[in-house]
Amino acid sequence: MTPTPAPGRRTPLARLRGPATFLALLAAALLLLPHLLEPFRLNLLTQYLCYSIVALGIALAWGRGGMLTLGHGVYFGLGAYAMAIHLTLAATAADPLTRGRLPQFMAWSGRTELPWFWQALTHPAAAVTAALLLPAALATLLGWSVFRQRVRGAYFALLNQALAAAFVILLIGQQHLTGGSNGLTDFPVFAGHSLYTPTAQTTLYTLTVLTLAATYLLLRHLTHSRYGRLLIAIRDGEDRVRYLGYDPTWAKTLAYALSATAAGAAGALFVPVMGIISPTLIGVVPSIMMVLAVAIGGRDSLAGAAAGALIMNTAQTTFSETFTGGWTYLQGALFVVVIALAPHGLAGLAHTARAALRRPRTPAPAQETATAGSTP
Amino acid sequence: MDALVNQLPTGLAIGAVLLLAALGLNFTFGQMGVINMAHGEFIMVGAYTAYVLHAWAGLDPTWSLIAALPLAFTLTGTLGWLLELGLIRHFYGRPLDTLLLTFGIGMILQQAARDTFGAPNVDVPAPGWLTDGTTLPGGIRLHHSRLFILALALVCVLAIAHYLHRTHQGRQMRAVIHNRDLAGVSGINTRKVDATTFFIGSGLAGVAGVALTLIGPTGPTLGANYIVDAFLVVVIGGLGRLRGTVLAAFALGILNATAQAWTDASLAKLLVFAAIIAFLQARPQGLFTVKTRALT
Amino acid sequence: MARTRPRTTPLAATALALALTATACAPAGTGTDDDTVTVGLLHSLSGTMAISEVTVHDAVQLAIDEINADGGVLGRQIEPIVEDGASDEATFAERAQKLLQSDGVATVFGGWTSASRKAMLPVFERNDGLLWYPVQYEGLEASPNIVYTGATTNQQIIPALDYLREEGHTSLYLVGSDYVFPRTANQIITAYAQAHDMDVIAQEYTPLGHTEYSTITDDIARTAPDAVFNTLNGDSNVSFFQQLRSAGVSAQDTPVLSVSVAEEEIEGIGADNITGHLTAWNYYQSTPTDTNTGFVEAFTDAYGEERVTSDPMQSAYNAVHLWRAAVEEAGSFEVADVRQALDGTTFEAPEGTITIDGATQHVVKTARIGQVNDQGLIDEIWSSPQPITPDPYLEGYDWAAALTG
Numbered sequence A: 001m002t003p004t005p006a007p008g009r010r011t012p013l014a015r016l017r018g019p020a021t022f023l024a025l026l027a028a029a030l031l032l033l034p035h036l037l038e039p040f041r042l043n044l045l046t047q048y049l050c051y052s053i054v055a056l057g058i059a060l061a062w063g064r065g066g067m068l069t070l071g072h073g074v075y076f077g078l079g080a081y082a083m084a085i086h087l088t089l090a091a092t093a094a095d096p097l098t099r100g101r102l103p104q105f106m107a108w109s110g111r112t113e114l115p116w117f118w119q120a121l122t123h124p125a126a127a128v129t130a131a132l133l134l135p136a137a138l139a140t141l142l143g144w145s146v147f148r149q150r151v152r153g154a155y156f157a158l159l160n161q162a163l164a165a166a167f168v169i170l171l172i173g174q175q176h177l178t179g180g181s182n183g184l185t186d187f188p189v190f191a192g193h194s195l196y197t198p199t200a201q202t203t204l205y206t207l208t209v210l211t212l213a214a215t216y217l218l219l220r221h222l223t224h225s226r227y228g229r230l231l232i233a234i235r236d237g238e239d240r241v242r243y244l245g246y247d248p249t250w251a252k253t254l255a256y257a258l259s260a261t262a263a264g265a266a267g268a269l270f271v272p273v274m275g276i277i278s279p280t281l282i283g284v285v286p287s288i289m290m291v292l293a294v295a296i297g298g299r300d301s302l303a304g305a306a307a308g309a310l311i312m313n314t315a316q317t318t319f320s321e322t323f324t325g326g327w328t329y330l331q332g333a334l335f336v337v338v339i340a341l342a343p344h345g346l347a348g349l350a351h352t353a354r355a356a357l358r359r360p361r362t363p364a365p366a367q368e369t370a371t372a373g374s375t376p
Numbered sequence B: 001m002d003a004l005v006n007q008l009p010t011g012l013a014i015g016a017v018l019l020l021a022a023l024g025l026n027f028t029f030g031q032m033g034v035i036n037m038a039h040g041e042f043i044m045v046g047a048y049t050a051y052v053l054h055a056w057a058g059l060d061p062t063w064s065l066i067a068a069l070p071l072a073f074t075l076t077g078t079l080g081w082l083l084e085l086g087l088i089r090h091f092y093g094r095p096l097d098t099l100l101l102t103f104g105i106g107m108i109l110q111q112a113a114r115d116t117f118g119a120p121n122v123d124v125p126a127p128g129w130l131t132d133g134t135t136l137p138g139g140i141r142l143h144h145s146r147l148f149i150l151a152l153a154l155v156c157v158l159a160i161a162h163y164l165h166r167t168h169q170g171r172q173m174r175a176v177i178h179n180r181d182l183a184g185v186s187g188i189n190t191r192k193v194d195a196t197t198f199f200i201g202s203g204l205a206g207v208a209g210v211a212l213t214l215i216g217p218t219g220p221t222l223g224a225n226y227i228v229d230a231f232l233v234v235v236i237g238g239l240g241r242l243r244g245t246v247l248a249a250f251a252l253g254i255l256n257a258t259a260q261a262w263t264d265a266s267l268a269k270l271l272v273f274a275a276i277i278a279f280l281q282a283r284p285q286g287l288f289t290v291k292t293r294a295l296t
Numbered sequence C: 001m002a003r004t005r006p007r008t009t010p011l012a013a014t015a016l017a018l019a020l021t022a023t024a025c026a027p028a029g030t031g032t033d034d035d036t037v038t039v040g041l042l043h044s045l046s047g048t049m050a051i052s053e054v055t056v057h058d059a060v061q062l063a064i065d066e067i068n069a070d071g072g073v074l075g076r077q078i079e080p081i082v083e084d085g086a087s088d089e090a091t092f093a094e095r096a097q098k099l100l101q102s103d104g105v106a107t108v109f110g111g112w113t114s115a116s117r118k119a120m121l122p123v124f125e126r127n128d129g130l131l132w133y134p135v136q137y138e139g140l141e142a143s144p145n146i147v148y149t150g151a152t153t154n155q156q157i158i159p160a161l162d163y164l165r166e167e168g169h170t171s172l173y174l175v176g177s178d179y180v181f182p183r184t185a186n187q188i189i190t191a192y193a194q195a196h197d198m199d200v201i202a203q204e205y206t207p208l209g210h211t212e213y214s215t216i217t218d219d220i221a222r223t224a225p226d227a228v229f230n231t232l233n234g235d236s237n238v239s240f241f242q243q244l245r246s247a248g249v250s251a252q253d254t255p256v257l258s259v260s261v262a263e264e265e266i267e268g269i270g271a272d273n274i275t276g277h278l279t280a281w282n283y284y285q286s287t288p289t290d291t292n293t294g295f296v297e298a299f300t301d302a303y304g305e306e307r308v309t310s311d312p313m314q315s316a317y318n319a320v321h322l323w324r325a326a327v328e329e330a331g332s333f334e335v336a337d338v339r340q341a342l343d344g345t346t347f348e349a350p351e352g353t354i355t356i357d358g359a360t361q362h363v364v365k366t367a368r369i370g371q372v373n374d375q376g377l378i379d380e381i382w383s384s385p386q387p388i389t390p391d392p393y394l395e396g397y398d399w400a401a402a403l404t405g
Helices: A011-036 A039-064 A072-094 A104-108 A124-148 A153-173 A198-223 A226-236 A238-243 A248-274 A284-297 A302-322 A327-341 A345-357 A364-372 B002-031 B039-056 B061-086 B095-117 B144-166 B168-178 B180-185 B190-212 B222-237 B242-262 B265-282 C009-024 C050-069 C089-102 C114-127 C157-166 C180-195 C214-223 C236-246 C263-269 C290-303 C311-330 C335-342 C398-404
Strands: B133-135 B141-143 C036-043 C077-084 C108-110 C131-133 C146-148 C171-177 C199-206 C227-231 C256-258 C278-281 C346-349 C352-357 C362-364 C368-372 C378-383
Touching: A011 A039, A011 A198, A039 A072, A039 A198, A039 A226, A039 A248, A039 A284, A039 A302, A039 C089, A072 A124, A072 A153, A072 A248, A072 A284, A104 C180, A124 A153, A124 A248, A124 B265, A153 A284, A153 B095, A153 B222, A153 B265, A198 A226, A198 A248, A198 A302, A226 A238, A226 A248, A238 A248, A248 C089, A284 A302, A284 A327, A284 A345, A284 B095, A302 A327, A302 A345, A327 B095, B002 B039, B002 B141, B002 B144, B002 B168, B002 B190, B002 B222, B002 B242, B002 C214, B039 B061, B039 B095, B039 B190, B039 B222, B061 B190, B095 B222, B141 B144, B141 C214, B144 B168, B144 B190, B144 B242, B144 C236, B168 B180, B168 B190, B180 B190, B190 B222, B222 B242, B222 B265, B242 B265, B242 C214, B265 C199, C036 C050, C036 C089, C050 C077, C050 C290, C050 C311, C077 C089, C089 C108, C089 C114, C108 C114, C108 C311, C114 C131, C114 C146, C114 C180, C131 C311, C146 C311, C146 C362, C157 C180, C157 C227, C157 C278, C157 C368, C171 C180, C171 C214, C180 C199, C180 C227, C180 C398, C199 C214, C214 C236, C236 C256, C236 C263, C278 C378, C290 C311, C311 C335, C311 C346, C311 C352, C311 C362
Parallel strands: C036 C077, C036 C108, C108 C131, C131 C146, C171 C199, C171 C227, C227 C256, C256 C278
Antiparallel strands: B133 B141, C278 C368, C346 C352, C352 C362, C368 C378
């Protein structure tokens, strides 16, 4: 357990506490954990942290912007596939037996040459760029076209869900381009470095932690800016914002695109960590799971959302390791209980608890929780 | 053109299935704005009702089908009513929370089915008179099970239309959709209307489930296969509009069947999704909209 | 800056700590002690694939119980560590890694879908583990870290085509789910058809879980092919056969030969919808060997009278016995030693005597065509003249040269 610092009465100390905790956490995660955990657990943790990055993005789009994105698997998938295609090419080139030939599944699907978008991803830098830009571009296109028409709320959620369903069908159907339902697997090298060494796993872990930290700082900065407040205003009364002379379309599109980019980055990191990407990892149900992680952690809080993804994935592993087969009940019940009883997730609970523990000198935060309860 | 005529019966048949699955949503989602992700699992419960009547109670296929329809309606209706009473009632105005909440419920129901009936599909034999088909002079094949589903869907639509427009309760329901507050101050018990709406909507899921045993597998994930499409039907039709739902279901069915004849089933599904997005560009509120002066 | 929002980083710290305690508290490597040897069982016990994989899991468990009752392997009792793949490839990879690295198991029995095998393959290669994979699949693989106890294409699809040709069925209609196995199978079928003067009338793919087959069944009724080659997967078969029947296509006029429909799927399809149609496997519950009588009896005793046995179950059951034979031959549980001993390892299996081919780590087995009877069981109506040597890359077939690229 991390000792909770004594409640700071004076403002400068209190102001420093947030960044200090953040730095301490970051340092502990980077310096300590790789030595404490066995490689398999470290690898698991890295995977979970990838989902934490997705959660940060969803917390921005949904928690702040009120856009329930039930299709984030698509953006995660775009990032992941961009990276996986590159890694497959690298693996083919690295193996003397297959050098200069097509990936095996393509040859078997009757293709004679590499498709253009595979060729474009030959260079590692191109793959990283594509993993970030493709999700951003698709999200901008979709966001702009539907937000302009004032499609929102439940409609937007369902459209996103349909997008996820369609994306999976496309990936499976275009087997000669994507590897079909088997997905892409087995990635031994990236940019000339073996991915199978313990050092590589630690490096990937460090990279993931740093990406998570950077995403957190960036989004935190955004949500505390004027733009962040505009986003909340749109969430709570889009038409009113319109009457005030703002155009919500671009503000929403930006949040949606940023959130998609975060998911793309997470996907690109996930692939070398996990060693596989396939359509079942990014379809309708995984997309809902990504959102549920944010709901559990607390949609109003970036840190809460990231912690939510970490906790939910850990719980999933623990549950299914201990109660093989029966953990679905627990998971379902957990969702129901958290959403019904703690709509602000664990972050909201922690906040309420802290406010109750503290002297009733500062009733303001508690009140804020109460008013926030009316948001959709 | 020739292909279109040939595919028309298939399109109508697919549309009828979509319509049955979506009719219940027309109530819970369309009229009350509640996204009930467990609706698919209610469909599954309906399908297992038919199975239980046949396999456990030992009815012959015809009787188990006929008995299952009202029984499934009552059973899933009651489930829906309980869900509304226990959980959803506290979440009005927060549709996105209800969505996630009911997803959790759906997971539990699905696992419960798996534990009760086993993971493999179960066999619900169709009555003999429904397993055959008739060939029309033009070489068009009519499947009797499809005709039955089409007829069932139409009967449901007529019954709903009658209920909404000709009965006192139905009028109250419409009043609540148009303006909840005004209906409330006019003396309508909106809570009670909500409960009834949810009962009927969920009950229709049960009816759909029974019908689906005729054309597809009966297993724990039966409902999940239809739920995405069913929601799209309601979205395209326009929330709360019965004729919109009917039109959208058949339009999607025919589009799907035509596209399938023209290319393969995977691409057909993609084309339909693309068409839906394009359509919502032109008519973001769906085919028909309820006119309301409320400020959102 | 932090004025308006509640500060939640301390919460994150707590959460992280919590999560990590949970992660770190799991048991460390157990491995093998003097009395027991641990093996991993890794199938989907939840999710969509649980339908099929639970049966395979049960068969592996049965084999382990039998061996333990018989004195174990090299005098040690087998202790299974059960993991749930949850119908999700990433989970398969993750659990495989746990079994090999944390639990230090001697070997793993697991997988069903090709996707799950492809996901586990790098994990096994990286950790030099040994996976026993029990299902017929699309071939084109021969990893030194996997033993394939199901059929590859030349032990199932090609014999099925031989049979259809012998019966004079020269025009084929291909229906498949849209994923790797059907697409690969259909390429092989098309190449075979070209080389043997047969006609492929149409090739239709539908998404996994698809239930609308009227378009296809009506097309089959209209084009009246000699036979339908069906590579549909799982649930879709139920809709397909129901709708085929109401399209008026009978098993007499147009038999459907399925390669993914075994005994346990027939119950869900409804025996009367599929009676008379054909299947291609290497084993049926009705296969007349003495070992099989014992196997079926042991299985129904253990899991209930109503349970049926099928080819993948039998292959999974064989895998455990083959592993035991190889371990005892090697006198060691080490993967490297066991691998050395694999070639020529035989087992008196329910499907007949089977032998491991060391070069490909596949199993030499007899192909069998069966016909579904009205009891929902499958009667064998044809079998390959002798056991077929596995050829996952179809190197021994000239007409397939263009396929391997």
